[in-house]
Amino acid sequence: MAGTGHAHLRPADQDLLRVEDLVVEFPARGGQKVHAVSGISLDIVEGETLGLVGESGCGKSTTGRAIVQLPRPTSGSVKLDGTELTGLKGEDLRKLRPRMQMIFQDPISSLNPRRKVRDIVSEGLDIWSIGDKASRAAKVDEVLEAVGIDPANANRRPHEFSGGQCQRISIARAMVTEPKLIICDEPVSALDVSVQAQIINLLQDMKDRYGLTLVFIAHDLAVVKNVSDRIMVMYLGKVCEVGVPDALYQRPSHPYTAALLAAIPVPDPQTRPDSEKVLGGEIPSPLNPPSGCRFRTRCPKAEARCAQEEPQIREVVANHFVACHFPLEPGEVLDFTKAGAGAFVGLDERTEADADL
């Protein structure tokens, strides 16, 4: 997978957000670098939800954060509505902040426990002095109402609310400045299934009502499938596969997507868990990622070519893009117990290849 390329991007005039060749690296001990995101490109049309999926450490959260320039990308371009964000500094960037908001995973720790819910939600309005005091209060009431929190309770503090309610408050806080783009970083991972369903439905309602554009980051493929219009599967800082949910799930082309799908526990006792379909091993260290395709060390289809040459993103069927030298045929079943058999063929060349990564 380890794919780069722009094949999956749509014409530049259509999109709200356009990210090209995004690279985020963090310095590590001994002059090494953590290759968190290595050349990701993506685009989102207004009103669309892009789902970013992958295991922990695949760079999905870093991608989301780099879009809002926290942290600043090492290189690449991020354009929101035609404005290049990477070069913006100080006040210019700050002025754009109300237009892009974030919702975080842990609803309780992402709200200041010492402040009242009303103050938390209205802070964005207060900072920008939008309207007078009364109209700001009315706006806060309106968004709280919209997310299903009774404004009469707005003078309470976060600990008096449950996890699901705190997540509703986080959504209200993100919504209040009427942003164009909301980055949701695992917004339902910390919630119970019943509450998770409420929050997913709420996000969908908000999107329909306010025409929001969302980046939805999650590791649960069933959740991502439900909320997304387009899905991007990531692995170790690279793009594996991009497509519309129904097609991607019916016909995964990348072995990693197939592995992720096979790992989901199905609430049906007739479907016995099958250990042959379980992806073995763990995600390699981003300090020294494998050469060529970064997934090859865990991939049952890996061959020597995968170690030498990085796959480029290409269209396999209409609107379905994959970065793999040997994409899956429809209906092909992988045996992950064989994973890694051919993966180390190119191991000798690896050191050199890694040096210029």
Add this chain to the structure above:
Amino acid sequence: MSPGEDRFGDAPYDGPLLEVTDIKTYFETDRGLVRSVDGVSLTLERGKTIGIVGESGSGKTVLSRSIMGLLPKRGVVREGSVKFEGQEFIGIKPKDMRAFWGAQMSMIFQDPMTSLNPVMKVGNQITESIRQHLDVSKSFANELAENLLESVRIPEPRKRLKEYPHQLSGGMRQRVCIAVALACGPKLLFADEPTTALDVTVQAQVLDLMAAQQRERFMAMVLVTHDLGVVAGRADDIAVMYAGRIVEKAPTTTLFANMKMPYTEALLSSIPRLDDQSHTRLATIPGRPPDLVHPPKGCKFAPRCPYVQDKCREEEPLLTDAGGGHLYRCWFPVGTPEGAAALEKNRAAGAAPAAALATGPTTGGQP
């Protein structure tokens, strides 16, 4: 090492491994008595798995801790009967429980980051209980620990023994926790949300590993989770808990094929399914679990139940036997004419369940 083989040769007790009868666990708080577990009975045979499913605050974790006797010293009321191989656990001193903890029964916790000691090498954490319970030399214990790490599929076990938990990934740490729990060959393993903190791929690996170890050791397992998907293919029986009680219990296939309790139905339908089209609206359970200090009169699920009738609000249903080990607690069960009539009546009246959608602040209620 084959702790599974000779264990039953001289087993003096041939009843069920674990028999829990009407266990109650209450916590004393400033607000009053929190009834976290309120009269739960269950039986577990050797080598079998029971899945305990419910939302946060349903009492599933407190139940497993109460069975094991891992509760705070003060402010707890624990009544009923817990029999492990015929030995009564209620009323036994913690000092005497030590002979069972680790050796006969052990537990895997949700968060592998915090359940290991960060300043102790992995190897020592495994050999600790081996040295405590089995009369073996230090070098033999180390050898055993290495074998254990190998059996939980940790690569380079010898090297890992000398490492600290922070040097391992989350999945590796959970494997170490499993190795610690299995060290003395327990007959009963409690797994409290063992994979909730892990990625889906790692979750599948860890669940497979636990199933394999269970088969090899003929060990019984209590698998506590909020995800019906996790227990569907792995538990022999499933008990669904709500507000400190078992509201439905059945063999896994029966439960999924013929669920009777509206809560089970609601829980299952709120899970997003892979074979649904994207943007399928999810069914939700309105409101939230009841306050366990002042639980509602009648059925505890009534305020959130789409089948609710006046009778439900007045009178608490008893556990009813539907045959074949299928128990449920409902006046208007799913899939029966009475249930269908109740649902139809509510739909016609346009009455959503009485609870308004989560608008008020929580009043607490969990210990």
